Amino acid sequence: MPMHLRFKLAGVALTLGGLTAATCHVFAFEASEEVSHVAKYARFAEPIYLVLFSSVLLVLLGWSEQHSLQLSDSGRVGPVSFVCLFLGIICGDLLHCILELSVFPVLGSMVPYALPGIAEATYQSAAVSNLIWAGQVLMFLGCVTTALSIRRSRFLSLWAAAPLTVSSMLLGLGLVPRFSPAIVPASMPAFYVSIAVLGVSVLYARTTSKALAATATK
DSSP states (O other), X not given: OOHHHHHHXXXXXXXXXXXXXXXXXXXXXXXXXXXXXXXXHHHHHHHHHHHHHHXXXXXXXXXXXXXXXXXXXXXXXXHHHHHHHHHHHIIIIIHHHHIIXXXXXXXXXXXXXXHHHHHHHHHHSHHHHHHXXXXXXXXXXXXXXXXXXXXXXXXXXXXXXXHHHHXXXXXXXXXXXXXXHHHHHHHHHHHHHHHHHHHHHHHHHHHXXXXXXXHHHO
16 A cells, blocks of 8 residues: 555544544543433443444554554654553553443443442452553553654654643643542543544645655656
8 A cells, every 4th residue: 555545544543533532532421320310321321432432443543554654763662652552542441431332231221220339339440440540551651652753753743742742741640649530531532632633643744755755756
């Protein structure tokens, strides 16, 4: 596949997936404590988490393609940023989507009165909470290292690093228990917006790569 088409694929996947995931996080909400509201929660929450799940997979696809394109420019920090963001998104967000799409709907249909308590106990369990916390740490490190790798890139614009820097600060504050309840709901949409901006930068880099390819053939 020509390089400029690979840039287009990565850019579209990151932009579309990032914007959609950010929108889903804005509209995501927690289950009500009242049993009468559980059915309404499932009806509205499940489609949101289904779209979020698809968007996160699209982001991971675009991130993998973008990393393969920028591997030669990013130096040692490139593989670190790829691993941190890839694993961070899986543990910090995709795991949450899987629980909301598979486990909780089944429990809600069987024991709706117990769903809020089960959901709270699940997220507070050591295994799940540690995985999500580790994912958020990796996302924080991934934003920092990705912003640094953009400075080394021949194709990506430096302005793409600014949203990632802001996102890394929000994710870092979200790791502090004192600020976590207020910061985490805002940090996830901000993170995916920064991914979408990175996708726009990749689409812009497509023009540069196409021009370089045309020059090389002359």
